[in-house]
Amino acid sequence: MTLFPFAGAAVTDHTALTMFLSFVAATLIITYFSARRSSGASAYFAAGRRITGWQNGLAVAGDYMSAASFLGIAGMIAMNGYDGFLYSVGFLVAYLTVLFIVAEPLRNAGKYTMADVLAYRLSPRPVRAAASLSTLTVSIFYMIAQMVGAGVLVRQLIPGVGYEVAVVGVGVLMVVYVVFGGMLATTWVQIIKAVLLMSGSAFLTVLVLREYQFDIGKFFSSLSAISSTGPNGEKIVRDFLTPGLIFKNPWDQISLGMALLFGTAGLPHILIRFYTVPDAKTARASVVWAMIIIGLFYIMTTCFGFGAASLMGPDYVQAHGGTNMAAPELARKLGGEIFFAFISAVAFATILAVVAGLTISASTSFAHDFFTNVIHYGKEHKPGAEVRVARITAFVVGAAAIVIAIILGPGVNVAFLVGLAFAVAASANLPVLVFSIFWKRFNTSGAVAGLYAGLISSIVLILLSPDLMKEHAIFPLKNPALISIPIGFIAAILGTLLSKEVTSEAKFTELQVRANTGLGAEKASEH
Amino acid sequence: MKDLTPPSHGNGERIPAWDAIARDADFKALVTRKLKLVVPATVFFVVYYFALPVGVGWYPDFMKQKVWGDANIAYLFALSQFFMAWVLAFIYVTAAAGWDRSERALLAKFGFTPEH
Numbered sequence: 001m002t003l004f005p006f007a008g009a010a011v012t013d014h015t016a017l018t019m020f021l022s023f024v025a026a027t028l029i030i031t032y033f034s035a036r037r038s039s040g041a042s043a044y045f046a047a048g049r050r051i052t053g054w055q056n057g058l059a060v061a062g063d064y065m066s067a068a069s070f071l072g073i074a075g076m077i078a079m080n081g082y083d084g085f086l087y088s089v090g091f092l093v094a095y096l097t098v099l100f101i102v103a104e105p106l107r108n109a110g111k112y113t114m115a116d117v118l119a120y121r122l123s124p125r126p127v128r129a130a131a132s133l134s135t136l137t138v139s140i141f142y143m144i145a146q147m148v149g150a151g152v153l154v155r156q157l158i159p160g161v162g163y164e165v166a167v168v169g170v171g172v173l174m175v176v177y178v179v180f181g182g183m184l185a186t187t188w189v190q191i192i193k194a195v196l197l198m199s200g201s202a203f204l205t206v207l208v209l210r211e212y213q214f215d216i217g218k219f220f221s222s223l224s225a226i227s228s229t230g231p232n233g234e235k236i237v238r239d240f241l242t243p244g245l246i247f248k249n250p251w252d253q254i255s256l257g258m259a260l261l262f263g264t265a266g267l268p269h270i271l272i273r274f275y276t277v278p279d280a281k282t283a284r285a286s287v288v289w290a291m292i293i294i295g296l297f298y299i300m301t302t303c304f305g306f307g308a309a310s311l312m313g314p315d316y317v318q319a320h321g322g323t324n325m326a327a328p329e330l331a332r333k334l335g336g337e338i339f340f341a342f343i344s345a346v347a348f349a350t351i352l353a354v355v356a357g358l359t360i361s362a363s364t365s366f367a368h369d370f371f372t373n374v375i376h377y378g379k380e381h382k383p384g385a386e387v388r389v390a391r392i393t394a395f396v397v398g399a400a401a402i403v404i405a406i407i408l409g410p411g412v413n414v415a416f417l418v419g420l421a422f423a424v425a426a427s428a429n430l431p432v433l434v435f436s437i438f439w440k441r442f443n444t445s446g447a448v449a450g451l452y453a454g455l456i457s458s459i460v461l462i463l464l465s466p467d468l469m470k471e472h473a474i475f476p477l478k479n480p481a482l483i484s485i486p487i488g489f490i491a492a493i494l495g496t497l498l499s500k501e502v503t504s505e506a507k508f509t510e511l512q513v514r515a516n517t518g519l520g521a522e523k524a525s526e527h
Numbered sequence: 528m529k530d531l532t533p534p535s536h537g538n539g540e541r542i543p544a545w546d547a548i549a550r551d552a553d554f555k556a557l558v559t560r561k562l563k564l565v566v567p568a569t570v571f572f573v574v575y576y577f578a579l580p581v582g583v584g585w586y587p588d589f590m591k592q593k594v595w596g597d598a599n600i601a602y603l604f605a606l607s608q609f610f611m612a613w614v615l616a617f618i619y620v621t622a623a624a625g626w627d628r629s630e631r632a633l634l635a636k637f638g639f640t641p642e643h
Binding site: 096101253 | 546565591601609611639
């Protein structure tokens with residue numbers, strides 16, 4: 001590298017790009033076969049409900065492990081140690097909420113979207129309209145964050161490809177998967193991506209531990225004194241296992257923790273995955289598979305984040321592409337150019353898979369909740385119309401995301417959009433989901449009040465937060481969840497109690513029996 | 528497990544007597560058993576999880592203590608959250624296998640047998 005710097009770089013260009021293009025080729029072949037196989041709404045929206053437990057576990061993990069958690073958390077740990085680990089913990093523990101409260105009732109009582117369960121015993125049109133709006137908000141904000149991230153990353157990971165090219169490329173591919181391949185293709189894109197990401201992470205972890213002869217004690221000792229250059233050019237030595245090097249305000253951590261813990265169970269693109277399996281038992285098994293995969297992934301992320309801190313040091317990371325490049329640079333240092341190219345391609349595949357998952361969740365909700373159930377009162381006016389509307393929506397959503405990502409440009413800070421997606425999911429979707437399943441008295445006014453109050457309060461508080469208003473922030477916390485989750489719950493309760501509307505007891509009984517026994521649940525399609 | 532034949536095959540799916548099932552003592556017992564695990568387990572994991580940001584945020588000196596080589600309480604407690612999540616998931620899945628058996632017995636009582 002010292003003698004022929006350009007030769008080294010040229011090798012990287014080709015290998016990273018080739019590896020990524022082989023991933024794209026594989027996913028397009030899958031899309032082609034899915035398109036030939038799938039016909040009908042259940043095939044298009046729910047992969048025929050024939051995905052197995054471990055496959056869905058990988059797909060859930062694939063939908064969840066974004067580039068932000070792969071590159072971002074590793075980079076945070078590489079630069080400032082322990083505090084980055086706090087994110088990882090919340091991301092995993094959140095799945096207990098999914099497992100205990102949401103996954104099985106959702107699979108038993110719903111069809112294609114989260115709103116199926118919310119609208120089950122309430123007046124469907126207002127509830128679905130609100131739920132669809134909140135789903136679209138979460139999916140589109142999250143998607144724009146991912147697209148901007150993709151554009152920024154690709155310039156560093158695959159030199160020679162510009163921001164706009166990357167954004168358009170990602171946008172076109174995600175639309176192709178969703179429009180032609182539907183849920184089946186999107187699921188397999190997630191599965192392949194999850195396998196690649198896990199293999200890359202495992203190999204990188206082994207390479208890190210090998211540097212310490214697999215002696216964990218020795219690895220930890222190396223972290224207790226990491227030296228770097230401070231903001232004023234002075235040398236500082238810090239213990240990277242010590243908390244508090246990034247996060248100064250504990251309330252920020254509590255608020256973020258609440259968004260993660262209660263938001264994951266309200267993320268539409270995760271929830272619709274449970275409709276792709278044959279029954280609630282498989283949905284349960286798939287959450288457990290996802291928890292094993294996601295847990296191992298985050299433990300490995302810490303390992304190579306700390307590895308980057310101790311083997312390269314924060315100054316080196318800063319000088320070689322900054323925080324997001326810590327993991328790829330570590331791969332280069334320990335595994336050479338080929339491994340760097342592999343990790344780069346994996347990071348890009350990660351983004352592509354996540355945006356595809358978001359696209360299908362947005363288009364499913366628009367077609368099923370808004371088009372069929374709000375505009376057409378729950379009756380398909382023409383056979384196949386729902387799937388056709390979903391395809392058109394995917395196209396429109398993709399085009400809009402491309403345009404917005406290009407207008408925002410690579411310089412904009414989009415991290416708050418991810419926080420916002422989790423906050424909306426936790427404050428709007430989760431309270432209503434929980435009350436629909438467990439609270440007999442709950443009614444339409446409560447659901448509508450909860451959804452809108454959670455959605456609006458999250459957005460308003462984000463607009464007033466330090467992320468957007470800098471030092472003039474009116475609301476002191478980066479994530480609104482600490483305030484917006486209680487607002488969502490209280491609005492749902494008050495909305496219910498203040499209205500005279502009487503809910504159908506028979507419908508609640510039916511939902512209870514369905515949710516707890518799986519009686520009458522949507523069946524898997526025949527071969 | 529016996530191979531069971533559905534009572535009504537083909538197009539004419541029976542509409543279940545939701546009310547009768549909901550009033551059944553076995554159904555009520557099943558729901559209670561689920562809640563008896565899920566509610567305390569949820570309270571436990573929420574408290575256990577928030578103990579981490581609370582500890583790190585307000586009791587940093589306690590969390591900084593080294594307990595195993597250079598690993599401190601903060602790190603080991605964060606790591607323990609992963610095992611806590613896995614253990615609770617395992618407990619839930621084990622218990623749920625029992626619920627599945629009760630569920631099958633309950634549905635059989637009302638003439639609904641699972642397809643194989």
